Amino acid sequence: MESITDNHNAGLTDGMHLMVDALKANGIQTIYGVVGIPVTDLARHAQAVGIRYIGFRHEQSAGHAAAITGYLTKKPGICLTVSAPGFLNGLVALAEATVNGFPMIQISGSSDRNIIDLQQGDYEGLDQMNVAKPFCKAAYRINRPEDIAIGLARAIRTALSGRPGGVYLDITTSMLSTTMDAAEAQASLFTPIDPAPIQIPCSTAINRALKLLSSARKPLIILGKGAAYAQADESIKEFIEKTGIPFLPMSMAKGLLPDDHPQCAASARSLVLSQADVVMLVGARLNWLLNHGKGKKWNPDARFIQLDICAEEMDSNRPIDAPLVGDIAASMDKLTSKIEPFEIACCPEWRKAIDEVKKTNAEKMHIKLSKPTSPMNYFNALKIISDVMQAHKDVYIVNEGANTLDNTRNVINMYHPRLRLDTGTWGVMGIGMGYSIGAAVTGGKQVLAIEGDSAFGFSGMDIETICRYKLPVTIIVFNNDGIYRGDGVNQGGGADPAPTSLTPGARYDRMIEAFGGTAFHVTKTVELEESLCAALASGKPSLINCVIDPSVGVESGHIGNLNPHSTVK
Numbered sequence: 001m002e003s004i005t006d007n008h009n010a011g012l013t014d015g016m017h018l019m020v021d022a023l024k025a026n027g028i029q030t031i032y033g034v035v036g037i038p039v040t041d042l043a044r045h046a047q048a049v050g051i052r053y054i055g056f057r058h059e060q061s062a063g064h065a066a067a068i069t070g071y072l073t074k075k076p077g078i079c080l081t082v083s084a085p086g087f088l089n090g091l092v093a094l095a096e097a098t099v100n101g102f103p104m105i106q107i108s109g110s111s112d113r114n115i116i117d118l119q120q121g122d123y124e125g126l127d128q129m130n131v132a133k134p135f136c137k138a139a140y141r142i143n144r145p146e147d148i149a150i151g152l153a154r155a156i157r158t159a160l161s162g163r164p165g166g167v168y169l170d171i172t173t174s175m176l177s178t179t180m181d182a183a184e185a186q187a188s189l190f191t192p193i194d195p196a197p198i199q200i201p202c203s204t205a206i207n208r209a210l211k212l213l214s215s216a217r218k219p220l221i222i223l224g225k226g227a228a229y230a231q232a233d234e235s236i237k238e239f240i241e242k243t244g245i246p247f248l249p250m251s252m253a254k255g256l257l258p259d260d261h262p263q264c265a266a267s268a269r270s271l272v273l274s275q276a277d278v279v280m281l282v283g284a285r286l287n288w289l290l291n292h293g294k295g296k297k298w299n300p301d302a303r304f305i306q307l308d309i310c311a312e313e314m315d316s317n318r319p320i321d322a323p324l325v326g327d328i329a330a331s332m333d334k335l336t337s338k339i340e341p342f343e344i345a346c347c348p349e350w351r352k353a354i355d356e357v358k359k360t361n362a363e364k365m366h367i368k369l370s371k372p373t374s375p376m377n378y379f380n381a382l383k384i385i386s387d388v389m390q391a392h393k394d395v396y397i398v399n400e401g402a403n404t405l406d407n408t409r410n411v412i413n414m415y416h417p418r419l420r421l422d423t424g425t426w427g428v429m430g431i432g433m434g435y436s437i438g439a440a441v442t443g444g445k446q447v448l449a450i451e452g453d454s455a456f457g458f459s460g461m462d463i464e465t466i467c468r469y470k471l472p473v474t475i476i477v478f479n480n481d482g483i484y485r486g487d488g489v490n491q492g493g494g495a496d497p498a499p500t501s502l503t504p505g506a507r508y509d510r511m512i513e514a515f516g517g518t519a520f521h522v523t524k525t526v527e528l529e530e531s532l533c534a535a536l537a538s539g540k541p542s543l544i545n546c547v548i549d550p551s552v553g554v555e556s557g558h559i560g561n562l563n564p565h566s567t568v569k
């Protein structure tokens with residue numbers, strides 16, 4: 001049988017080789033995936049030519065790693081999956097990347113069209129491109145090797161331009177093995193020019209925004225993860241410091257300016273939302289996370305300025321008085337350059353009122369954090385972590401769970417942009433190991449994943465991947481024996497555990513031992529401190545099973561109000 005190498009030597013190449021060449025030509029450094037028919041050789045060849053291949057235990061985690069790579073680098077992260085079930089496993093991450101606005105491309109092998117289209121039952125057969133369409137920005141299929149360069153360029157441009165998001169790219173088995181002239185194939189390769197063109201808002205929109213801002217007595221800036229993604233850190237800082245306006249960071253925007261910045265209003269959130277008269281949204285949508293910009297949490301007379309790349313985001317939840325459609329860096333720079341004539345009067349009483357609430361809330365928090373309990377609770381455990389992290393401010397914090405998520409967000413300060421990676425817009429569980437791996441591989445920095453015990457279970461098997469690639473990831477499992485809490489009861493009185501219960505006293509630390517990682521089991525704050533210091537100092541894969549009182553969690557964390565209220569008992 002003629003081999004691909006023979007073909008290569010005979011001046012031919014094929015779709016599989018050309019696909020790898022095209023990825024390399026476009027600067028792709030890493031592929032995250034799970035191999036099998038028909039993409040195993042593609043991964044092997046990618047590794048052979050110097051693209052890093054990170055092989056996972058589940059496609060969802062590979063997809064999450066690709067998504068977070070996209071968020072951190074402003075280049076699409078690549079996830080490689082096999083047909084049908086592998087493709088479907090990756091689809092959750094693709095959909096989530098799209099909802100979050102993270103650029104990624106899921107490339108999946110697929111069955112031959114003639115069998116799929118007549119529904120004749122192929123091995124792992126599914127009409128993948130059409131299945132993917134509602135879950136991503138666009139879905140494309142490459143049917144011929146000569147279309148690879150164009151197909152990839154379309155995927156890259158779609159993932160990056162406008163509001164970034166996920167793209168599905170279908171590569172058929174027959175396309176992968178179709179040969180073509182090697183010289184022609186090389187000549188077809190290209191890199192798309194300026195795939196994420198900078199959009200600059202016009203002066204009318206800038207002036208409208210500044211006029212509104214200058215009328216404010218109690219202005220507020222809300223920074224979202226779009227502002228973090230934009231990498232406009234200096235422009236944002238300059239505008240905020242020049243105007244003196246208080247700012248509220250959304251979860252993943254924490255650290256864009258340090259959480260201990262004097263203008264940070266994070267710990268006076270209720271006050272600023274209920275009283276601000278002009279709110280400037282910077283890369284943050286008025287979705288459920290901000291109560292859609294209306295209702296009892298908001299000042300009913302507040303007026304809004306919104307900076308966003310996506311024109312149709314304006315007025316999506318409430319009228320926007322001054323829409324500023326464009327790139328955040330461009331908009332911010334234009335605003336800053338014109339600011340003097342308008343004299344933004346951030347009145348001193350407004351800052352003073354915020355500072356007073358901050359002080360009171362800090363005192364209340366200090367009491368919570370300092371209270372010793374046995375077993376530990378979220379707060380005294382997080383106090384220890386917060387203290388240790390003062391010496392490790394440049395570490396990624398990956399965070400998921402319910403109480404574990406909310407309490408960590410409130411207690412652990414962030415000091416640098418794009419280091420806090422969490423459940424994002426959907427509030428979904430399962431990002432833990434994927435984001436940790438993606439961040440460690442892409443950012444080259446240490447990662448601390450703070451995980452609820454339930455949350456950890458969604459991607460826990462990929463600790464094997466962390467160990468196999470020897471990544472500097474430390475995982476703390478806040479183990480309270482359950483979803484929200486571990487003391488649920490079976491209301492029917494039967495022997496089965498309650499719906500929220502997990503195995504009491506589970507030893508998650510023993511899982512990592514199986515793969516050669518370092519395990520810690522801690523029940524006291526002093527042990528937590530010692531183990532975290534040791535884990536971070538070693539830089540080796542490690543897992544700390546941190547025992548938390550099963551009775552201290554709140555149902556659904558901070559969003560218990562979203563549960564349907566049953567009137568029938």
Ligand code: ADP
Pocket residue numbers: 100101162163164223224225226227229230250251252253282283284285286287289307308309310313326327328329424425
């Ligand atoms: P958060 O959850 O932190 O509130 P969202 O994900 O809701 O943030 O909002 C992010 C917004 O940022 C999206 O509407 C997106 O279109 C926007 N965005 C992303 N990148 C840019 C950019 N470079 N310039 C302007 N807006 C951007």
Ligand code: TZD
Pocket residue numbers: 400401402403404405427428429430451452453454455456478480482483484485553557
């Ligand atoms: N499935 C998916 C994919 N995402 C979800 N958000 C949920 C289920 C529902 N869910 C939450 O919203 S939080 C959570 C689940 C299962 C886990 C909470 O338990 P935990 O954290 O152990 O991770 P705490 O500290 O015990 O609250």
Ligand code: MG
Pocket residue numbers: 452453454478479480481482483484485
């Ligand atoms: Mg739990």
